[in-house]
Structure formats: structure tokens, C-alpha cells
Amino acid sequence: MANWSPYDNNGGTCVAIAGANYCVIAADTRMSTGYSILTRDYSKICKLADKSVMASSGFQADVRALQKVLAARHSIYQHQHNKQMSCPAMAQLLSNTLYYKRFFPYYAFNVLGGLDNEGKGCVFTYDAVGSYERVGYSAQGSGSTLIMPFLDNQLKSPSPLLLPAKDAVTPLSEPEAIDLVKTCFASATERDIYTGDKLEIMVLNVDGIRCEYMELRKD
């Protein structure tokens, strides 16, 4: 009993890439505990608003609770403002919600993707207590250490020290971004035992949201 923990890590990896007029959010569908697999078919991605989609890895019970809180807050927002929340607004809300539980955090590693008010893709990446930043691409979860360096190499995000300040958006086409994501996961699946089974990809653009799936190695 002395070793009881309120947390568990259900593993998994999440990735998001922002484009000029689209955003790709992807996560594997494996849910595990310790060295066991709980299910091969669990979605880590949640549509929070028309233009905001969140993918979260970590402790899925906390992830689910977080998704519910954000959904309820979004309902309130819609009643009060008569419109959906924008992605940057949702990003701030997520940050505040995470920090609210600073001293008993949501064990959730989030990546929020969507379209900003100008229709450009945006990705926000978080730690467990709400520290966040808008970026062009990000990976979170058990495979993030394998994927992030690869994305850095491929997407050549300009240094923030450069002048003039560069856009946070990567110059990739939508099919190229989706292909890149599939490559990332195929690689991560090889070496990360917690990532695999199936890949769920959500693509947000001016036409709406669509979902794609790809099989991954099941070992």
C-alpha cells in the first residue's frame, strides 16, 4: 500500500504538424500499462471545437477527465459568446485548466492542433502543468524522444534568435505532412514498445475535419 500511486502511464505517442492552411494531428491507438497491452484500439485524440483538436498521451483517466472539463467549458463559452472557441483561445484555456491542478496535476502530455483566426495551421505543445508554446510541429509521449529530433531535421524550424522573426508555420503541403507523420510513427513503433497497433490521423483544413488510419506493427 505504501507504493500506491494515483497515476499510471498508459503510454503512446502524439504528434502534430501545422501547415499554411491545414493542421495534422496524429496519435497511435495503443493503450498499455507496465509491459501489458490494455487495448489496441483506443483514441487519444479529442475534437474540442470546430477548429481545435487535442491529442494527449500519459494517464488516460486524467486525459479523459481533462477532455470532459474542456468540453464543458466550451459549452459555457458557446452559450455566452454565441460562437465556437478559436484555437488560440482553447490553447489558453487548456493551459489554465492544467495549471489549476498545479499541485495534483493531470498526468497528460498534450499537443493541441487546429486553425487560427486567419485560417493558418497552429500547433501548441504543453507540459503536464500548462506551460505552453505555439510551434510549427511537436511530439509528446513515449515516442517523442524518437520523433522530435527527426521532425527537427525534416522541418528545419528557424531559430527564434534569428531576425527577422520567422513564421511558426512549416512550408509543407498537406499530403507531404501526412506522409511525414506516417513515417515518424512507423519509425517510432520499431523502437518504442509503447507505440504501435494503429495510427489515427486527423486533418483539419478549411473543408473541415477528416480522419485517416494506418496500421502499425503490433509487437
Added chain:
Amino acid sequence: MFRNQYDTDVTTWSPQGRLFQVEYAMEAVKQGSAAIGLRSKTHVVLASVNKAQSELSSHQKKIFKADEHIGVAIAGLTADGRVLSRYMRSECINYSYTYESPLPVGRLVVQLADKAQVCTQRSWKRPYGVGLLVAGLDESGAHLYYNCPSGNYFEYQAFAIGSRSQAAKTYLERRFESFISSSREDLLRDALFALRETLQGEKLKSSICTVAVVGAGEAFHILDNETVQGLIDAFEIVGEEVPATEEGGAADEPAADQSAPAEEVPAPMDI
């Protein structure tokens, strides 16, 4: 009713067993502009008259969405109505959060009624001065309820509240038996006709009324002005005659090809 020595506090009974403050609160509902509700087996329609204070100001908002499946029309002190609709929204969200399913309309209405009752039994409070027509759809079907300031509530097939609502009620009383099997379009038509009754001759146009629908597969939403004007045009062309209860085709098309046999049902104006 007149002023008397038992009407100062809501916590004072009259010798006849009446709470005058509660009754005065019901009066406030009668002074508000009209709101109408009707329901069929699958849809509920709410309609209200939206009078603006002056030409310069905007219209009072009288119909509120509480959740995807519940909406409310109010008559009386609209500020009280706003507060109560915020309460309804909050209750719907909390229930959805806990049970991952929509709040049954009957449950919400009871909670509203209990909230209203509290205000009739506290010396430091006053009753809510607003009547609510709650329209919603849940597992047990389509529902229309009326919540009074007194804390009572009733379920209705069709109802009207607010000023000159009696005219609308008379119209509805004659036709309510057919509502349960009405189509969505017929319900809307009847709602607009009933609303017209409360206007006493003033021309019905979409700028002075609000119409909202909720139904099977259709979330609660307020119809926009063009849609409402289209519906009004569709039956105003028919003229003073009462529309046929059979399917009258798309409401937006001109009614030139619709026949309206009105022999057995007298036109509303004739009564």
C-alpha cells in the same frame, strides 16, 4: 386584484390562504410580451413576440438555448429569465458531465420548479417574475412544459403565455388535438398563426418575432430571419383562411399551388 394588508411579504398568508406576492409575480408574466409553444410527437416549436423598447434599441432576447436538446421561451421579467436560463445551462452541462447523457427535460423542469418554490418561502427573497416555456426532446419523446413563478409546472401539448396570450390559446385549443401527429412544417405554421393572434391586427413579420425548433435529429436552434420570413410569406399568401392540416409542401415556396379547404374550420378572424 387590489392592495391589501397581506400582500407586503411573500411569507404572509392572507386569511383566504393566498400568497399575494406570488400572485403578483404571476401578473408580471401576463404583462410580458407573448410566448407560444407547441409540440408534436417528434418536434417542439417555440415562438415569441419581440418588441423593442424603441426603434433605436435592439429587441429583447426571449428564447434561449439551454442545451442541444432543450430550449426555453420566457415572458415577464426578462432579467429573471436570463438568470434562470443560465441556471438551466449550468444544470444541463453538469448532468452531461456526470452521466455522459442529456438531462431529461422533466428533471430539469422539476429543478426549476423547486428553485422557484424556494423564493416563495423566504422572507429575504422575492418570487421570480418570469414564466418559462421549456421545450425539449429526450428519451421519452418531445415535451413542452410551463414553469410558473409559484413553483408549479405543467406539461402541455400547446400553450401561450404573456400579454394577449388568450387569443393564441383560443386558436391552439381548437387545433391542439392534431398537433401530436403534425409535421414539422405544420407545427411551425400553427405557431406563427397563433403568434399572429396575439398581435391583434398588427402585421406579422420576422423582425418582430423569434421562432425556435427542436426535434428528433435536430438540435435546438433559433431560426434566422430569412427562414422565418419565408414561412410567414408562405401562409400569408393563403390569406385569412386557416391552412389545410395535410402536408402543404415546402413552406418556402409560394402557396399558389396549395389549396386550403377551410369550410369546416372557421378562419381565426371570424370568432
